[in-house]
Amino acid sequence: MQQTPVHPVVEEVTRRVTARSAAARSAYLGRMASARATGPTRAGLGCSNLAHGFAACGGSDKLAVRGLRKPGIAIVSAYNDLLSAHQPMDEYPSWIKEAARSAGGVAQFAGGVPAMCDGITQGRPGMELSLFSREVIAMATGIALSHEMFDGALLLGVCDKIVPGLLAGALAFGHLPAILVPAGPMASGLPNKEKARVRQLFAEGRATREDLLEAESASYHSAGTCTFYGTANSNQLVVEVMGLHLPGATFVHPGTPLRRALTEQAARRIVELTRDYTPLAEVVSEKSVVNGVIALLATGGSTNHTMHLVSIAAAAGIELTWDDFAELSSVVPLLANVYPNGSADINHFHAAGGVQFLIGTLLDAGLLHEDVRTVAGDGLSRYRQEPVLTESGLVWRDVPTQSLDLDVLRPVSDPFAADGGLRMLSGNLGRSVIKVSAVAPGHRIVRAPARVFTTQQEFSDAFRAGELNRDVVVVLRGQGPRANGMPELHGLTPALGVLMDRGYQVALVTDGRMSGASGKIPAAIQLTPEAAAGGPLARIEDGDLVELDAVEGRLEVLVDEAELAARPVRDSAPDEASWTGTGRELFAALRRAVGPADQGASVFGPLTAAHFGAPARV
Structure with missing residues (x-):
């Protein structure tokens, strides 16, 4: 299929991002290239080191790790029972290990990372740790991958700060292939508009606490991601358009045969990517970062990503700015109408054509870069297809070229608004x-x-x-x-x-x-x-x-x-004495080190070529 030329504004913004990032990006890629091993990474370990690495393995996995021939796959998971979106991941490691084994690899659970629920901590002191948890997750991911035992990674996470943290940590090991593995949304419950109505009534004193709790529990009612289009679902959509999920994996419900098949296929695919070498550092590129911004704008996604995408890009040696968001927003139309932008939820979006239709219409309009590397193979056109289970197994097929619900999802030729959300x-x-x-x-x-x-x-x-x-x-x-x-x-x-x-x-x-x-x-x-x-x-x-x-x-x-x-400056000094309790005092050093919002609100600081400096052994 002949591709539509890229829109001149998209082309120009990408050119500027590439030019301003040249030194840092080149240094980063150089460091990643130097870290690549020619065989299984663990082959460079001493005997005592390696013995520790397979001591707890059993059966054929122990032989595989010891044998220094099969690729080792790290499982890094944000599973916990508090986050409805992450609870389904309880079963994933056993599925992944078996699927990786069948594909000629060996998977080990390398580390768990913290995952707090912003829904639980809203308005509570614990919410003041939420943004900093992204940096802790990045560092915890780094610890999990630091053992030099792995040739690829599966990153299990969905919500808010978790996906950006997993990605930032994994990009420090960007010489490794990596795939993000989602869990999917819960089924639709109480419509979000009705939930908002009850919340307003409660704020006015016209609804009781029991009324409010009944509405909230009818909205958040089962395992899976919350169904409104907040940061969690924005995470999932953006990273699929960046080529970091398997095509169509984002919004398949948990607890379904298709969800299990996609999880197992991710394990088989990561083994393949260690051989058909596709490192994370090359999937997260200037073009894929711009694609992520465009997907966010086209769907009216979470404002958190004006910080998260900046910090993810910086971890890959790419300098993304708010000016880039603003200029892209002027030419990217709004194509989705999902709560809080409209009355539909993310399941309605998926049923209308979802990510696959969105990618197709944006590609056809020249508003996405097609020529990118993805975990599915070269080229974003692969993401026009959706996964289905047949008698012979998991296959991908083309999706309808028209939206199935124009009240929820529209083509570029008939947008909800001419510019981004x-x-x-x-x-x-x-x-x-x-x-x-x-x-x-x-x-x-x-x-x-x-x-x-x-x-x-x-x-x-x-x-x-x-x-x-x-x-x-x-x-x-x-x-x-x-x-x-x-x-x-x-x-x-x-x-x-x-x-x-x-x-x-x-x-x-x-x-x-x-x-x-x-x-x-x-x-x-x-x-x-x-x-x-x-x-x-x-x-x-x-x-x-x-x-x-x-x-x-x-x-x-x-x-x-x-x-x-x-005028005097008021309320400018952080109140050290009051920032205690609920673990906040443990994060004081992060608060002192954090940068401004337009640079990602990161404690790692704006990354330059100096940060990537001389090649380091990872």
Whole structure:
């Protein structure tokens, strides 16, 4: 099939990313090339080292590891029982070991990584560890792969910070092939729109706690990923478009024969990739990173990825910026209508044609790079196909070339909106991100007096006291990565929605996060520089007129420049004494080391050629 030429803006953004990354990327690839072994990696170990590596193996696996002929596969898993999306992974290692064995390899469980549930920790102190857990996961992945026993890796993870952490850690071992292995979404439960309605009623005191718990448990009701289009499902869609899943693996339900077949095929495929050498470092390239951004924009995905994709790219020696997101957003249309952008859930998206239709229509419009390496083989066109189980086993087939539900998923020729679901704002307060795909056009420009808060509780108290029944820009500062780990602020959404429904102009401005569940409220989030770094946000006072313009991409406090500069900086010093309990004191060093949101909010810092320096033995 002849490919459509790549759109000139996509081509130009990719060219700029490649040019600015040249030194770091070249050094990174050089280090990965030097780390590649010509045979099984463990062949270089001493006898005592190797004996430790197969001491607990049994039967043919022990002979295989000792024999130094078959490729060794690492299983790195984020399984736990708390995350519904990860609970199905309990059975995966045994499936993987058997499938790898049948393909001529040997798989060992190399390490587990932490995986916290943001749904459980929402509004709680533990949420202040959530973003930092990404770095811990990356480091834990590094520890799992550090034994020099493995020639490939299967990375088992789904949610929020977990997939970015697994990828960043594995990219430090980018000379190894790696495949991400998902678990799939739970079946559809209570519609997300109804859940949001009950949440608003509870915020107004018009629904009981029992009413709310009943709605929440009808929404989150079984094993599998939550069905709204938040960070977890954004993770899955983006990494498939980047070629890191098997084609069509993303949104197949757990507990089905097809899910098991795909998991087993991932094990067989990773063994093949150690022979048909396809290292992770070459799958995660400048073009695949740009493809990931485009997939995010085209579906109105999670704002968290304006940080996660930056940090993943940096781990591969690639410098991605918010300007790249903004320029791509101007030409990438919005093609999906999934909650919180619409009423459908991720199962409806999958049934309408899902990732395969999305990739096909974007390729046909020249909005994706086809010429990339993937875990399925060279070329993204392979991802137009979906997996099915037949009497003879797992096969892939072409999907319909038309969406099966135009209310949920559309072609590039008939989008929901002409540009992407994410935009960048800038002005005298700094730079921030806004998700506009769920914001009605009439609410995308707000000019109103500020009301400043430093905690979510202060906001809730003011709302209950009736102090916010007016046009208002809620300013919540001291929520950035340096201040308190940058928690998600979903707890604000129901009350802000109530104020909007009462007819007021309402917006949120914060250096914290709202993430994939950002909804109908215009929210300028991840504002950088944050208040704790002395950013202008720390100089706003109650009553200042603030303008958020998501149409023109502006965020301004309408105060004379000299007056603003002369004001004292408030709420800029992180409160060390209060950042204790729930394990937070263990993360103090990470809070001191973390970088700004537009550089990925990473503790590893912006990576340059110097970081990849001289080749190192891995």
